[in-house]
Amino acid sequence: MDESRISLTIVPSGGDEGSVLVSDFLKQVDALKKLVGYASRTNTVEARIVGLSMNSPASVEIEAFNASNNAAVPVGAFFHDVYNVVEKAATPINLEREVFDTIKDFASVVGKGVNSTIIVAAGNEIKFDIIAKDRIDGIFGQDYSRHGTADGMLEAVNIHGKINNCALYPLVGPKRISCRFEEHLFKKIKPALGKYVMIEGILKYRWREKFPHAADIHKIDVLPSWDEQPSFEDILGMASNATHGEASEEFVKARRYGW
Structure with missing residues (x-):
């Protein structure tokens, strides 16, 4: 299983004969791109399209990669957290507010021209429908x-x-x-x-x-x-007896490790 790949399927409200507004399509792809970017705190993660189907339902396959060296980046653990948010109304402590805002933004197009959207990442199938949309709205805590x-x-x-x-x-x-x-x-x-x-x-x-x-x-x-502001020369020697005669190195060590 390639944990750097994420698929997105958008099911229009009109079924196989339905169509998806360009604005809805772009909004969900952009939100998914942002989610991919949040997947790593140590690397700058970008997303590239590696597969695209124009048939109904429309589907896109995205690969997460490190912007500095072009290497694929696994995002399975992150999207498992997203799965728990959408499917279980969980609020993982490691997810910051911007992630929840993006998930909510992703779900916002569901209910009119879009019947549902499915993200598949590392074996997790995350379904965004009206029920999930209401579930996401309900998890936000109080300001x-x-x-x-x-x-x-x-x-x-x-x-x-x-x-x-x-x-x-x-x-x-x-x-x-x-x-x-x-x-x-x-x-x-x-x-x-x-x-x-x-x-x-x-x-x-x-x-x-x-x-x-x-x-x-x-x-x-x-x-x-x-x-x-005072310069280093200005403050040099202004507390000459701060260590009461003890060498500064020993003074710092005692306070750093003494407790």
């Missing part, structure tokens, strides 16, 4: 909020109609955090525009996401620019 802080570049302030929105662009984590601020904070928001800041407030998280996607700002502080 949540908590008090916290986040830092990043502040941009895109919009105060039209007192909407009071802005965007935070962190160096790590999410590409963008959509923020809302109270009217009284505008005097602090305005001079912070285009600068690196620390916000504090209610951070909003989607189910299974590690980083916030939105925030209600209660406090904002402009952080020092890189030019204002």
Whole structure:
């Protein structure tokens, strides 16, 4: 069994005489390509079409391969997890939110022009029909909020109609955090525009996401620019007695392994 190959069969609602919209076909192929890309955390996995049938039902065979060396990549374990999501309403802990979103997106075309879709990977037959679609919709957990802080570049302030929105662009984590601020904070928001800041407030998280996607700002502080940061020469020797006379190597070892 070739664990790098995945087949996709799309069954139209009209049976053998039915047809599939190009938009539905492309949406499912694109979603399958994304799923293949999520199959490995260590390699950049791409997908290529190695088989195509235009008869009804339409079918496509895809091979997963390593983009750096063109070698085939086994994806059986990953699609076994996808099978458990679709067929058993499971939520494997190793699957991140983006995988569930893509599975949901893949299933979204079922019910109108598409009667069902079947993915076969490494012996797992994964059937997407109306029942599976409802099952997938039901597994998503609740989004949540908590008090916290986040830092990043502040941009895109919009105060039209007192909407009071802005965007935070962190160096790590999410590409963008959509923020809302109270009217009284505008005097602090305005001079912070285009600068690196620390916000504090209610951070909003989607189910299974590690980083916030939105925030209600209660406090904002402009952080020092890189030019204002101390150099290594500035901090050299500023805590000369930190180890109380013990050699720095022994000091670090004791704290690294002493517990």
